[in-house]
Amino acid sequence: MGDRLHVETVEAAKQNPSFAKALTDLLFQLADDDFILAYRGSEWLGLAPHIEEDVAFSSMSQDMMGHAVMFYDMLEQLGVGKADDLAQLREAKAFSNAILVERKNGDGEYNDHPHYDWAYAIVRSYVYGLYKQVRLEALTQSSYAPLALVSRKMMTEHRYHLMHWQVWLKQLANSTADARQRLEAAIAKVWKDAGELPQLGPNQVDIVQFGLIAEEEELKQKWLTLTKDIFENAGLDWPGEPGVPQERGRHGEHTADLVQALATLSEVYRIDPAAGW
Amino acid sequence: MAQEELQLHEGLEATCWELLQQVTDPEIPVISMVEMGMIHKVRVEADVVHVEVLPTFVGCPALEIMKRNITEKLVEAEGINQVQVAFVYDPAWTSDRIALDARDKLKSFGIAPPPLDFKPGDTWEVACPYCDSPYTQMENLFGPAACRSILYCRHCKNPFEALKPIY
Numbered sequence: 001m002g003d004r005l006h007v008e009t010v011e012a013a014k015q016n017p018s019f020a021k022a023l024t025d026l027l028f029q030l031a032d033d034d035f036i037l038a039y040r041g042s043e044w045l046g047l048a049p050h051i052e053e054d055v056a057f058s059s060m061s062q063d064m065m066g067h068a069v070m071f072y073d074m075l076e077q078l079g080v081g082k083a084d085d086l087a088q089l090r091e092a093k094a095f096s097n098a099i100l101v102e103r104k105n106g107d108g109e110y111n112d113h114p115h116y117d118w119a120y121a122i123v124r125s126y127v128y129g130l131y132k133q134v135r136l137e138a139l140t141q142s143s144y145a146p147l148a149l150v151s152r153k154m155m156t157e158h159r160y161h162l163m164h165w166q167v168w169l170k171q172l173a174n175s176t177a178d179a180r181q182r183l184e185a186a187i188a189k190v191w192k193d194a195g196e197l198p199q200l201g202p203n204q205v206d207i208v209q210f211g212l213i214a215e216e217e218e219l220k221q222k223w224l225t226l227t228k229d230i231f232e233n234a235g236l237d238w239p240g241e242p243g244v245p246q247e248r249g250r251h252g253e254h255t256a257d258l259v260q261a262l263a264t265l266s267e268v269y270r271i272d273p274a275a276g277w
Numbered sequence: 278m279a280q281e282e283l284q285l286h287e288g289l290e291a292t293c294w295e296l297l298q299q300v301t302d303p304e305i306p307v308i309s310m311v312e313m314g315m316i317h318k319v320r321v322e323a324d325v326v327h328v329e330v331l332p333t334f335v336g337c338p339a340l341e342i343m344k345r346n347i348t349e350k351l352v353e354a355e356g357i358n359q360v361q362v363a364f365v366y367d368p369a370w371t372s373d374r375i376a377l378d379a380r381d382k383l384k385s386f387g388i389a390p391p392p393l394d395f396k397p398g399d400t401w402e403v404a405c406p407y408c409d410s411p412y413t414q415m416e417n418l419f420g421p422a423a424c425r426s427i428l429y430c431r432h433c434k435n436p437f438e439a440l441k442p443i444y
């Protein structure tokens with residue numbers, strides 16, 4: 001471990017252009033995943049099954065949005081651009097989030113007949129959350145010290161999200177036949193996209209070689225092991241090898257759902273980028 | 278000369294710590310940010326004071342308010358013209374950083390303090406801040422602020438909040 005790369009500061013990162021590029025690519029994946037899923041979570045405001053859940057879902061989305069802000073701030077420090085602009089002014093093809101997090105919450109729109117799918121919300125949040133747990137653990141060993149520190153901090157918050165989804169998963173799995181059937185349908189839907197989560201995109205070789213995070217296969221196996229345990233514990237059938245969507249989100253290929261999300265979430269910022277918040 | 282300057286800085290730093298005792302958590306007015314264990318370092322350089330703050334939660338919306346409150350309070354100190362507040366993550370804030378005597382202040386405000394020496398795998402048992410009964414139930418892991426949960430005391434029938442153990 002003695003010769004392991006260890007980059008303490010943003011200045012040091014900038015001195016090595018290939019390191020900075022790999023770090024930037026990874027940070028965009030981390031930021032975009034949390035940002036887009038936090039946005040999807042915010043679309044549940046006022047629509048969750050009961051008021052306590054409204055509070056809980058909003059809190060978790062706020063935490064996740066806070067994590068995205070941290071990652072975008074780190075990109076800003078690296079000189080990539082202003083954090084707010086990175087979040088709100090990039091086109092869909094510049095985003096590197098996984099397709100799973102950009103899918104709409106269900107049929108309809110927030111303001112117009114939102115027939116959202118609660119089981120899908122739970123399974124997506126939980127499956128993503130379990131991967132995020134594995135990813136944060138791996139990041140605590142990152143060669144980029146500021147990233148390792150902030151990941152350690154995020155884990156303290158994230159564990160409460162996992163506890164919350166755990167309760168929902170167990171309850172739906174052991175509730176009525178209708179709940180069970182919706183849950184299973186949601187798992188099948190999430191599972192079609194979930195295999196993309198551990199992918200590290202076009203620059204994966206550098207990302208791993210610079211010691212920024214563990215390699216895809218290791219992340220994937222740890223995540224699957226963790227998820228398998230959780231499913232078994234809730235009495236759910238294991239859905240097998242996770243699929244990957246047609247579009248490759250980590251490569252900037254996205255669905256119309258992301259275009260819609262970005263248009264909505266950045267509408268105010270685009271009208272008046274100088275407005276105080 | 279250098280010696281005098283050093284003493285002056287140490288004196289100013291002590292003054293800043295005293296003033297910071299008056300800066301309360303924006304959402305829990307009975308407890309100061311010093312008592313919350315959120316002030317990590319205070320360093321004076323010429324007429325500038327640098328304060329390092331450890332956020333309790335990364336996305337806490339009160340961070341900007343804290344920054345402003347700290348700045349407004351510290352410019353009161355004679356010899357300080359500028360305040361630089363930085364949020365840092367090393368060390369990470371944990372709930373064991375809350376001062377022992379501040380835990381009673383939290384209870385008096387109706388907030389159960391987090392358990393001491395909490396470790397992964399431990400069960401979070403919360404006693405009622407009003408009657409100390411352990412006969413409580415979790416209503417919502419997530420409360421009005423990211424760092425708090427909502428509970429109900431089955432003994433004295435009071436709803437209350439608890440600070441989440443962060444470890």
